[in-house]
Amino acid sequence: xxxxxxxxxxxxxxxxxxxxxxxxxxxxxxxxxxxxxxxxxxxxxxxxxxxxxxxxxxxxxxxxxxxxxxxxxxxxxxxxxxxxxxxxxxxxxxxxxxxxxxxxxxxxxxxxxxxxxxxxxxxxxxxxxxxxxxxxxxxxxxxxxxxxxxxxxxxxxxxxxxxxxxxxxxxxxxxxxxxxxxxxxxxxxxxxxxxxxxxxxxxxxxxxxxxxxxxxxxxxxxxxxxxxxxxxxxxxxxxxxxxxxxxxxxxxxxxxxxxxxxxxxxxxxxxxxxxxxxxxxxxxxxxxxxxxxxxxxxxxxxxxxxxxxxxxxxxxxxxxxxxxxxxxxxxxxxxxxxxxxxxxxxxxxxxxxx
Numbered sequence: 001x002x003x004x005x006x007x008x009x010x011x012x013x014x015x016x017x018x019x020x021x022x023x024x025x026x027x028x029x030x031x032x033x034x035x036x037x038x039x040x041x042x043x044x045x046x047x048x049x050x051x052x053x054x055x056x057x058x059x060x061x062x063x064x065x066x067x068x069x070x071x072x073x074x075x076x077x078x079x080x081x082x083x084x085x086x087x088x089x090x091x092x093x094x095x096x097x098x099x100x101x102x103x104x105x106x107x108x109x110x111x112x113x114x115x116x117x118x119x120x121x122x123x124x125x126x127x128x129x130x131x132x133x134x135x136x137x138x139x140x141x142x143x144x145x146x147x148x149x150x151x152x153x154x155x156x157x158x159x160x161x162x163x164x165x166x167x168x169x170x171x172x173x174x175x176x177x178x179x180x181x182x183x184x185x186x187x188x189x190x191x192x193x194x195x196x197x198x199x200x201x202x203x204x205x206x207x208x209x210x211x212x213x214x215x216x217x218x219x220x221x222x223x224x225x226x227x228x229x230x231x232x233x234x235x236x237x238x239x240x241x242x243x244x245x246x247x248x249x250x251x252x253x254x255x256x257x258x259x260x261x262x263x264x265x266x267x268x269x270x271x272x273x274x275x276x277x278x279x280x281x282x283x284x285x286x287x288x289x290x291x292x293x294x295x296x297x298x299x300x301x302x303x304x305x306x307x308x309x310x311x312x313x314x315x316x317x318x319x320x321x322x323x324x325x326x327x328x329x330x331x332x333x334x335x336x337x338x339x340x341x342x343x344x345x346x347x348x349x350x351x352x353x354x
Contacts, residue, residue: 269294
């Protein structure tokens with residue numbers, strides 16, 4: 001029995017090469033405490049100055065992301081991979097780690113799909129040390145990455161999110177990493193994990209891990225959607241959301257899933273980004289979770305191992321029209337000079353007809 005075909009008013013963005021119809025490219029919303037943006041403004045009569053220069057080729061970075069684009073139009077194909085700066089070898093120079101996507105049942109790659117770790121040589125160039133470091137292997141569809149020294153040994157570790165599992169790479173301090181996912185009990189099996197964040201929610205001196213799970217998804221569940229009579233990607237609302245995952249760091253290299261105990265397991269939605277900061281100055285780290293076509297979450301840490309969602313009261317759950325919009329990424333910045341915290345959310349909505 002073939003899956004039903006749905007007609008769409010709009011669709012999620014695609015990574016395929018096709019004609020684009022841009023409805024809304026970019027907007028920024030959701031300021032908790034509005035800070036001055038004067039420094040970012042320029043005169044309309046003067047063209048903006050060039051701030052950044054593309055030095056990818058000179059830096060010897062040649063990595064490519066593979067989406068697994070296929071005729072099945074799986075929603076996961078539309079998601080880009082994560083990237084992180086980290087000084088993995090402690091030489092004082094920031095290195096780069098890239099998360100690749102993966103193959104799909106009918107979207108195969110002609111080259112090995114691998115993550116990439118580029119070591120900063122210090123002269124503006126990078127060296128590909130992915131295989132040597134042991135982080136190139138990709139046994140699942142990769143999404144995001146969170147960097148932190150979870151075991152307090154002085155070296156940053158990597159947690160790579162993805163589908164249908166995620167992975168924790170321990171930094172051995174000698175330029176190599178070891179996959180300790182199973183031993184640490186943080187596989188997050190069966191879930192499409194978009195991103196993650198490290199934070200010490202119980203202030204015991206060990207960083208805990210929160211994982212944003214996006215939606216119920218399976219390569220066996222092929223959804224068919226059309227836009228103007230043409231096959232396209234289904235919108236995100238065709239996929240039910242999932243709860244967050246919270247892992248408590250036991251301090252011995254293992255973690256315990258406390259999602260239910262903390263109350264996070266009850267918060268179902270299509271979560272994308274997450275960031276931690278002490279929003280209300282009570283010395284307990286809180287969480288802001290940006291979700292896709294689901295109300296955002298502002299999770300206040302009660303200090304007893306549980307959280308309470310205050311997004312509606314803080315007016316960051318929805319946009320100005322009371323709509324849960326698609327959110328691309330999130331950033332909380334502590335403006336120390338004026339004592340304000342600014343929450344900015346980028347909303348990206350496009351239609352690419354494929």
